[in-house]
Amino acid sequence: MTNKKNVTIQMVADRAGVSKSTVSRVISDYPDISDKTKKKVYQVMRDLNYYPSAIARSLANKKSKNVGLVLPADDDFFENPFFRDSLRAIAKTASSRGYDTLIAYNGDNETLSVERLVKANKVDGVIMMRSIISDPTIEYLRERKFPFVLIGKSLDYKDVYSVDTNNFEAAKKITEKLVKKGCKKIAFIGGNKESVVTIDRFNGYLECIKDNNLIFDDTLIQKNEFRKCDGYLSIKRILEKNPDLDGLVVTDAIIFSGVLEYIEKMGKGNKNLNLFNIVIGTFGTDNTYNSKLNIVNVDVDYMELGRASCDKIINILEGKEVNEIDIIDYILK
């Protein structure tokens, strides 16, 4: 559907009075070309407004110069600021390195959407934006020996290239912060229990609770989905059994928004409930300003996670040496 009949390498070769081989060589900056030829060819390329066809190069080189970005099929994922920030950083990084970003998403089956790109040779490597236990997409990619980088980490395999935050440590530290602020009864609200993030953060929370000999029982723990409504319901359930709650760790910005809504709503009438005295620790929340609540946040640099994962997959594709796992800093405040 490109209307201007495209100018091809043959045309510039003819016009420059050389062979396509030579033109090809100047395009790819091959060393042994005389300055004269090089100049001439560049000139003609400019005159003709020539731009090599990525498709034809792909076929000849057997590489697409595309990285696939795998978006999970579940709706909640997109609400998380992590999605928009890392997507942006990935697209930008890819572009800066001469690659493009192709989205793998069909709305219902993550693995199928990836398979399609992989089988059709549309991407050279893949970035997975989320880690869960026994991930079928990872199974597929590994079996096919197809290059990929995982944002997060795999609990199933030790040899998966990944970029992660130390979620265990961050969760432990944020819980400790609540303890220092005087909290005695700290609850935990996480997302899906298959999610590696939830698992890591829960373990960090747990370790701190144990270290400090704080109360720990099932009525303080909620793990559901990464949805606002789950935050709402979780805090409700926890408070029913624990009206004396004074601390809360919430692992996700969206869940947190549900928690906040509940507290704002219920705290309004029942001043006696003292809902606003609960100190809350949360992760990756955009906006932690709240006039009535005491909120501590772990800030993960999502852009950096994106950038690092994209650089990593491209490094792998280009045969450069990379670490198995890279850890991105977080900021607790």
Added chain:
Amino acid sequence: MTNKKNVTIQMVADRAGVSKSTVSRVISDYPDISDKTKKKVYQVMRDLNYYPSAIARSLANKKSKNVGLVLPADDDFFENPFFRDSLRAIAKTASSRGYDTLIAYNGDNETLSVERLVKANKVDGVIMMRSIISDPTIEYLRERKFPFVLIGKSLDYKDVYSVDTNNFEAAKKITEKLVKKGCKKIAFIGGNKESVVTIDRFNGYLECIKDNNLIFDDTLIQKNEFRKCDGYLSIKRILEKNPDLDGLVVTDAIIFSGVLEYIEKMGKGNKNLNLFNIVIGTFGTDNTYNSKLNIVNVDVDYMELGRASCDKIINILEGKEVNEIDIIDYILK
């Protein structure tokens, strides 16, 4: 970098005892093939786990089966729920129609990022996610006669394929709603004044103000950027000159969040300011629950905008007939 040496059309041809031409024909569901051959070929394809190379097809067909999604270079854009929802719908729709979504974004120059994809033949058509006045990307695409669909509308050209909401009408109606609720002095906070959305919504607001002979002066109007801080500062400035403000139209979810923060912050101490009595009309805000404020929202179905724009560009690419402009409904509530 695909490790399994890929099975090609030649291999299945050999194994099936036919020519590649024939295999190619059964792949593309060409009518005049005997059932026997068809069956045989399908069988072999399955046995060999054959999947045609999209790259090779692209080269032969001169189409990539990719649509380019143009993301604006400014940071604020990504904060808007519009971005995530329409992106998702676009990727999903493309996938369902056998296309893939390629992102055009390099972090600083929108037009360049598009040019790159277009020149390299990496996409067959393009979706632009935002409309501004005198958009250089549109200039480029038009000049090149490259197929594209605009989400929003062009004020510069009448013949641009686009998918839009009736922003003028929606803004007028939401302002009317404030009037019905008794507002006498209604301010307007919009985004960038080059943005078509801001222009349309401002005009809708303005018409209602005039129709009702309400106060209209410069101190009531703020147009800055689509940022939270601009919302914060805008409402501040407006209130300085208009302490008796009782209505406010805010054209964007992010700006609105800044307005909200200001009101929450300032309203807390100064009960006399009566900040919480201001009725607010806004657009596309995720979460309009607020225990103290009276908020009216125009809900635009961003997924539908995405879906429609993607279907439209693909229809164009496939030579189907399409409307110049499609209008997506909004819901006022």
Added chain:
DNA sequence: CTGAAAGCGCTTACAG
């Protein structure tokens, strides 16, 4: 209904 051949626009060993 099917095959041989040319072509899509590049790259790259090979030879000089």
Added chain:
DNA sequence: CTGAAAGCGCTTACAG
């Protein structure tokens, strides 16, 4: 330093 030729994996008129 440069060119002729084969090849990447498909499609599609053309001929039968």
